[in-house]
Amino acid sequence: MSIEKEEAVEALVARLAAARKGERGALLPLLHDIQHELGRVDGAAVAAVAAELNLSRAEVHGVVSFYHDFRERPAGRHHVQYCRAESCQSRGGAVIEAALAERLRVAMGETRADGQVTLEPVYCLGLCAIGPNALVDGAPVARIDGTAAIERIAATVAA
Amino acid sequence: MTRVYISRDMASVALGSDAVAEAFARAGCEVVRTGSRGLFAIEPLVEVETAEGRIGYGPVGPDDVAAILDGSHGHRLGKVEALPFFAKQQRFTFARCGVADPLDIASYDWRGLKAARAMAPQAVVDAVKASGLRGRGGAGFPTGIKWQTVLATAADEKFIVCNADEGDSGTFADRMLMEGDPFCLIEGMAIAGHAVGAGHGYVYIRSEYPYAIDTMRRAIELAASKIAPFTLEVRVGAGAYVCGEETALLDSIEGKRGQVRAKPPLPAIQGLFGKPTVINNVLSLAAVPFILAEGADAYAAVGFGRSRGTMPVQIAGNVKNGGLFEIGFGITLGELVEEIGGGTASGRPVRAVQVGGPLGAYMPPSMFHLPFDYEAFAAAGGLIGHAGITVFDDSVDMARMARFAMEFCAVESCGKCTPCRIGSTRGVETIDRIIEARALPVAPAEAGAVMGPGGALASYGPGLRRGDGVEAALGSRSPLRLDRARDKDIGLLRDLCDTMKYGSLCALGGFTPYPVLSALDHFPEDFGGAPALHEAAE
Ligand code: SF4
Numbered sequence: 083m084s085i086e087k088e089e090a091v092e093a094l095v096a097r098l099a100a101a102r103k104g105e106r107g108a109l110l111p112l113l114h115d116i117q118h119e120l121g122r123v124d125g126a127a128v129a130a131v132a133a134e135l136n137l138s139r140a141e142v143h144g145v146v147s148f149y150h151d152f153r154e155r156p157a158g159r160h161h162v163q164y165c166r167a168e169s170c171q172s173r174g175g176a177v178i179e180a181a182l183a184e185r186l187r188v189a190m191g192e193t194r195a196d197g198q199v200t201l202e203p204v205y206c207l208g209l210c211a212i213g214p215n216a217l218v219d220g221a222p223v224a225r226i227d228g229t230a231a232i233e234r235i236a237a238t239v240a241a
Numbered sequence: 242m243t244r245v246y247i248s249r250d251m252a253s254v255a256l257g258s259d260a261v262a263e264a265f266a267r268a269g270c271e272v273v274r275t276g277s278r279g280l281f282a283i284e285p286l287v288e289v290e291t292a293e294g295r296i297g298y299g300p301v302g303p304d305d306v307a308a309i310l311d312g313s314h315g316h317r318l319g320k321v322e323a324l325p326f327f328a329k330q331q332r333f334t335f336a337r338c339g340v341a342d343p344l345d346i347a348s349y350d351w352r353g354l355k356a357a358r359a360m361a362p363q364a365v366v367d368a369v370k371a372s373g374l375r376g377r378g379g380a381g382f383p384t385g386i387k388w389q390t391v392l393a394t395a396a397d398e399k400f401i402v403c404n405a406d407e408g409d410s411g412t413f414a415d416r417m418l419m420e421g422d423p424f425c426l427i428e429g430m431a432i433a434g435h436a437v438g439a440g441h442g443y444v445y446i447r448s449e450y451p452y453a454i455d456t457m458r459r460a461i462e463l464a465a466s467k468i469a470p471f472t473l474e475v476r477v478g479a480g481a482y483v484c485g486e487e488t489a490l491l492d493s494i495e496g497k498r499g500q501v502r503a504k505p506p507l508p509a510i511q512g513l514f515g516k517p518t519v520i521n522n523v524l525s526l527a528a529v530p531f532i533l534a535e536g537a538d539a540y541a542a543v544g545f546g547r548s549r550g551t552m553p554v555q556i557a558g559n560v561k562n563g564g565l566f567e568i569g570f571g572i573t574l575g576e577l578v579e580e581i582g583g584g585t586a587s588g589r590p591v592r593a594v595q596v597g598g599p600l601g602a603y604m605p606p607s608m609f610h611l612p613f614d615y616e617a618f619a620a621a622g623g624l625i626g627h628a629g630i631t632v633f634d635d636s637v638d639m640a641r642m643a644r645f646a647m648e649f650c651a652v653e654s655c656g657k658c659t660p661c662r663i664g665s666t667r668g669v670e671t672i673d674r675i676i677e678a679r680a681l682p683v684a685p686a687e688a689g690a691v692m693g694p695g696g697a698l699a700s701y702g703p704g705l706r707r708g709d710g711v712e713a714a715l716g717s718r719s720p721l722r723l724d725r726a727r728d729k730d731i732g733l734l735r736d737l738c739d740t741m742k743y744g745s746l747c748a749l750g751g752f753t754p755y756p757v758l759s760a761l762d763h764f765p766e767d768f769g770g771a772p773a774l775h776e777a778a779e
């Protein structure tokens with residue numbers, strides 16, 4: 083990463099941290115803010131957060147790496163979170179998952195080489211009677227079947 | 242102008258309610274967006290206000306507007322509350338959900354909070370105790386006793402924390418309530434604040450519920466003047482299942498890794514930021530306004546044994562009439578699955594249900610006589626947990642479900658206890674071996690010969706260890722040796738479950754054995770054994 087970029091991250095983190103000044107337990111909300119703005123919480127962000135909140139880098143890194151939501155590299159342009167939990171499994175989730183991954187040409191947990199889409203597992207979206215379910219760029223999609231719904235997701239992701 | 246009601250619950254939106262709402266708005270109707278009524282088979286659902294009351298139509302699409310408005314649509318349901326699915330319910334907590342605009346603060350009466358504030362704190366705690374309300378998450382600990390401890394502990398500052406992070410598969414009541422009637426939860430928390438002397442509260446919501454986060458934030462803003470001087474804020478989780486454990490959740494709010502704390506000290510004495518803290522889940526806190534508004538007796542009058550009041554049961558998975566069904570304790574599992582739920586969506590026979598989320602036991606239909614009651618479930622080796630019921634048809638592979646339970650534990654373990662962190666990974670490997678062995682042909686006569694207890698203790702050849710060519714080794718074994726290896730693995734799996742059960746600090750490691758052992762006990766044939774004698778169990 084270039085120096086300028088690192089400085090930009092520092093400035094961003096400083097601004098976001100200032101907005102949360104005085105808030106107790108501000109670390110998690112701050113990390114959410116950073117990921118929202120930057121699309122990632124990388125090493126430069128960790129260093130900047132540590133400096134802002136007067137914590138050690140190891141402490142901040144420990145928190146970042148503990149939570150599944152924080153990513154070191156940005157996700158693809160489109161983000162598909164597919165539910166893998168039991169209720170969706172009971173409705174054929176595993177077979178649909180394989181078909182979806184094949185149609186989107188990306189393995190579960192990966193970002194496609196062209197950066198167009200990230201497919202990730204999620205464990206329950208609270209839509210458990212109408213599965214298999216996914217969030218596609220934050221929008222809920224239910225009753226995903228082998229054909230129509232997968233094609234719709236593929237079309238969204240192609241855009 | 243015709244007024245219509247259409248849900249904007251995340252599930253309804255997933256089924257297409259936004260497009261339906263837009264179509265009605267284009268047709269010149271006044272569209273009120275509500276929470277979900279809770280029966281997904283009739284969604285997207287539209288209710289049209291008429292002289293005789295609200296008339297429901299569902300499921301409908303955006304092209305159905307004209308036929309609905311002139312009353313000719315084929316999916317006319319009449320009054321929704323008169324449908325059998327709703328007529329049988331006792332909606333204490335979910336009375337407004339699906340009926341009212343969740344953010345219409347003018348129509349919300351705050352009767353419970355007003356009643357509470359007219360009482361001394363101790364009297365409020367006594368009312369909650371008298372209602373018999375128990376924590377609607379895990380073991381069913383009496384809510385009033387928790388509150389009493391916090392009230393009795395002197396401190397310069399106390400907190401109310403709502404655990405909205407218990408995202409168990411098969412449950413959606415928390416999400417539906419936060420989206421469909423957020424003021425109810427806010428009111429419950431404000432009442433708790435008055436009862437124990439806490440000035441500030443946190444609602445910790447899992448990030449997988451984006452709609453609930455948004456609705457709660459807006460509702461808190463709207464309600465600020467109603468609940469003042471009590472204040473509230475939303476904190477968003479970050480995808481760690483273990484933060485649903487109350488002490489891990491407190492650490493997470495403090496900005497740390499969500500690791501489970503050893504108890505004591507109890508959070509009620511030394512909780513968030515070291516201060517006395519009430520930590521309850523969504524359904525417990527949302528039950529409180531009813532108790533204060535209608536009286537503890539009205540709540541306690543319903544229920545079964547020591548399980549008082551109602552439970553919002555969530556019927557999920559491969560089921561025809563999936564949805565939210567709030568009812569007094571005591572209804573049987575079979576009534577919920579077969580009568581209310583209508584059996585499987587696939588039309589195949591029900592083979593198993595998992596009750597209580599990913600850490601709950603799998604139960605066969607031979608256990609459907611069980612009444613929904615904390616004690617009855619515990620005695621049968623299960624738990625009610627969040628009262629989610631996930632239905633599976635006969636295509637389910639129970640060994641794979643057991644494997645999933647171990648895998649989930651391995652993914653989500655916070656890493657503090659070895660049995661949970663390492664044991665779950667060993668569990669996945671062990672079940673993998675069992676599944677591999679199961680797939681190999683076994684001569685029927687020999688298989689029968691070793692299925693008895695005598696076959697279990699054959700020594701374990703070095704060639705059978707994972708990682709040095711299991712498949713090749715297995716392929717060269719005789720069926721008899723295979724069965725012995727399998728029995729040995731099953732013994733290993735049981736030992737492992739035992740170690741996890743007793744050597745884990747929290748429910749993730751401690752309860753993962755429930756789905757695994759129940760699958761093994763009730764469905765041994767999926768692990769390559771002889772079927773269990775289900776009928777004999779009754
Ligand atoms: S049982 Fe597992 S999740 Fe719970 S405290 Fe121990 S390691 Fe953490």
Ligand code: FES
Pocket residue numbers: 165166167168169170171205206207208209210213214215410411412
């Ligand atoms: S299990 Fe998939 S949404 Fe709940």
